[in-house]
Every structure is written in C-alpha cells, then in structure tokens.
Amino acid sequence: MSVGILGAGAFGTALGIVLARSGREVVLWAREGAEAMQGARENIRRLPGYGFPDGLRVTDQARDATAAETVLLAVPMQSLRELLEAEAAGLRATSPVACCKGVELGTTLGPAGVVTDVLPGVTPAILTGPSFARDIAAGLPTALTLACGDPALGRSLQARLATPTVRLYRSEDVTGAELGGALKNVIAIACGAAMGAGLGESARAALMTRGFAEMNRMALALGAEVTTLAGLSGFGDLALTCTSEGSRNYRFGLALGRGETWSSGDTVEGAPTARAVADRGRALGVEMPITSAVVALLDGRMKLGDAMDMLLARPLREE
Numbered sequence: 001m002s003v004g005i006l007g008a009g010a011f012g013t014a015l016g017i018v019l020a021r022s023g024r025e026v027v028l029w030a031r032e033g034a035e036a037m038q039g040a041r042e043n044i045r046r047l048p049g050y051g052f053p054d055g056l057r058v059t060d061q062a063r064d065a066t067a068a069e070t071v072l073l074a075v076p077m078q079s080l081r082e083l084l085e086a087e088a089a090g091l092r093a094t095s096p097v098a099c100c101k102g103v104e105l106g107t108t109l110g111p112a113g114v115v116t117d118v119l120p121g122v123t124p125a126i127l128t129g130p131s132f133a134r135d136i137a138a139g140l141p142t143a144l145t146l147a148c149g150d151p152a153l154g155r156s157l158q159a160r161l162a163t164p165t166v167r168l169y170r171s172e173d174v175t176g177a178e179l180g181g182a183l184k185n186v187i188a189i190a191c192g193a194a195m196g197a198g199l200g201e202s203a204r205a206a207l208m209t210r211g212f213a214e215m216n217r218m219a220l221a222l223g224a225e226v227t228t229l230a231g232l233s234g235f236g237d238l239a240l241t242c243t244s245e246g247s248r249n250y251r252f253g254l255a256l257g258r259g260e261t262w263s264s265g266d267t268v269e270g271a272p273t274a275r276a277v278a279d280r281g282r283a284l285g286v287e288m289p290i291t292s293a294v295v296a297l298l299d300g301r302m303k304l305g306d307a308m309d310m311l312l313a314r315p316l317r318e319e
C-alpha cells in the first residue's frame with residue numbers, strides 16, 4: 001500500500017513517519033531540502049528528533065507522490081491552491097485527502113472547496129482532528145476524523161490511513177469537519193491572548209465555550225451537522241488547541257496578549273482564517289464577536305483589554 005504526501009512540513013512528515021512505521025510505502029514530497037532530508041533521515045527544520053523509518057522516502061519530484069495509491073495534501077491552507085494548480089496533472093486521477101485546517105482568503109472556501117474548484121470532478125476527503133505532529137510521530141495515541149462525501153471512498157481511505165496509534169473515525173460531513181478544524185484555530189488565538197494578558201483560566205473557559213457556540217453558528221449556517229462540531233474535528237480539536245502551548249495558534253495568541261512581537265516563521269492558520277471567516281460571517285449575517293475581536297487585535301485596531309470589554313459589554317441574553 002503506497003501513500004504519497006505533498007508537503008514536508010511538521011504534519012506531512014509526522015504522518016509519513018507513522019504510516020511508514022505501520023508498513024506503508026511512503027513517498028514524501030518536499031518542495032525544498034528533499035535531498036538533505038533524505039540524507040539526514042530526519043526533518044531537522046520542521047520536526048526535529050523523529051528519525052524516518054525505512055519505508056519513508058523523501059523526493060523532490062511531486063509526481064512520485066501523486067502516483068501513490070493514496071495522496072495526502074499537507075501544506076498550509078493559504079498555499080493549497082498554488083499546490084493544486086502546480087500539480088494538477090498528477091492530482092486529477094486521485095482522490096486527495098487534504099490535511100490543512102483553514103479557510104482561504106478571498107474565496108472563503110475550505111480545503112475541500114478549493115480542491116473541487118481547481119480540480120472539478122475530483123472527490124476530496126479531509127483528515128482533521130486533535131493531533132500535534134510530534135505526538136503522531138512519537139507514536140502516541142490519537143483519534144482523528146476522516147471526512148468524505150462518498151461513503152465507499154471514505155471507508156476505503158479510513159482503512160488505508162488508520163494505524164495502530166492513529167484511530168480514524170469516518171464522517172460524510174465534509175463541511176462540518178473542515179470548519180471545526182479551521183474555526184478552532186481562531187478561538188485558540190483568542191484563548192492564548194486572554195492567558196497572555198493574565199485574564200485567567202475562567203476567562204479562557206468562557207472564550208472556549210462561547211467560541212464553540214460561534215463555531216456552531218457559522219457551521220450550521222453553511223450546512224454542517226451539529227454532531228460533527230461536537231466530535232473530534234470540532235470540540236476535540238478546540239479542547240487541545242485552546243489549552244496547550246504545543247499549539248502554534250495558542251502560542252501566537254499568548255504573544256499577542258503579552259504584547260510581544262511574533263517573530264517565529266511558524267504556520268499560524270488562525271490568523272488568515274479569522275479574516276476570511278469574519279468576512280463570511282458578515283456576508284451571511286452570522287454573529288461572530290470573538291472572531292471579529294481577533295481580527296481587530298491582528299489589525300492593531302483594538303487592544304486586548306478593549307476587546308474583552310467589548311465582549312463583556314454585549315447585550316445580556318440566554319445561553
């Protein structure tokens with residue numbers, strides 16, 4: 001069984017490691033540094049400390065990865081379209097599984113929407129849920145959602161990608177699964193900011209809960225099922241990302257709350273997604289006060305204390 005992974009960041013590399021360890025033949029395509037990574041048998045820049053099993057080969061040829069039986073797309077959300085356009089020829093005959101968590105700026109599409117926009121006729125799937133790359137690579141237990149609109153394909157992908165340590169639950173609600181993964185990153189920034197500013201754990205719990213309500217409002221407006229948001233891809237990932245400094249989105253929020261400059265080159269999916277989602281919420285008439293506050297913080301239009309005052313001063317209402 002072969003798996004091709006496009007994108008050799010932390011997550012693509014971790015998935016490659018765990019899949020190769022469980023007997024899959026894995027081809028990991030790295031846009032840059034493939035030769036060095038293959039030589040070192042480690043992704044020193046993005047996932048240091050986790051050696052590659054024998055079954056994992058790094059390549060600088062994307063077509064080696066798109067020729068595999070199962071293809072994963074593991075680039076940041078705002079790079080997905082560029083990747084799909086560049087590799088369209090090889091990807092047209094596949095049913096790619098997108099592993100990115102976010103909403104595209106400009107179009108406000110999620111990963112599945114971008115796949116079908118660039119490759120009409122292709123059936124996309126989504127792999128999402130609570131999992132830090134280093135936990136996956138370390139072989140720690142994780143449970144994720146594999147969402148695909150085609151039930152037979154979803155079942156097949158679930159079998160092809162589950163491993164003894166990565167348990168996959170199936171869903172046909174692609175919209176719900178991808179929105180859960182995208183929106184929780186925005187709430188994680190808000191929670192990090194609150195903690196960074198010293199507002200306390202009770203404030204964080206309030207932001208997580210009201211953030212979850214906001215995630216549900218948006219997802220339901222876009223046709224998602226409420227049960228999906230309550231699952232791994234929504235509540236599960238929200239719980240992980242809003243409470244752990246292992247999360248880049250949460251750490252980014254911490255820096256914002258402390259008034260520090262974020263100089264890391266780490267991917268922070270929640271920042272562009274907050275802007276995209278705020279636009280979409282406005283267009284749909286969906287109230288998203290926490291997302292709007294995150295955008296105002298990012299733009300420097302509001303200080304954290306003012307954002308919290310704004311949230312606390314909203315009209316009193318039923319929960």
Ligand SMILES: NC(=O)C1=CN([C@@H]2O[C@H](COP(=O)(O)OP(=O)(O)OC[C@H]3O[C@@H](n4cnc5c(N)ncnc54)[C@H](O)[C@@H]3O)[C@@H](O)[C@H]2O)C=CC1
Pocket residue numbers: 006007008009010011012031032046074075076077079080082083099100101102131132133134266267269
């Ligand atoms: N790191 C983690 O723990 C997890 C990450 N994810 C998701 O996986 C996605 C990727 O994140 P990471 O791997 O962590 O990011 P990363 O920042 O570690 O790496 C991103 C990689 O994508 C590559 N890349 C960017 N644009 C590209 C393009 N057009 N063509 C080819 N390669 C390109 C970069 O060279 C880099 O190697 C994100 O959407 C993230 O939310 C999901 C679950 C866990």
Ligand SMILES: O=C(CO)COP(=O)(O)O
Pocket residue numbers: 101129130131132185188237240241246247248249250267269
């Ligand atoms: O999505 C993740 C955990 O499920 C990773 O979170 P960060 O992108 O915030 O590091």
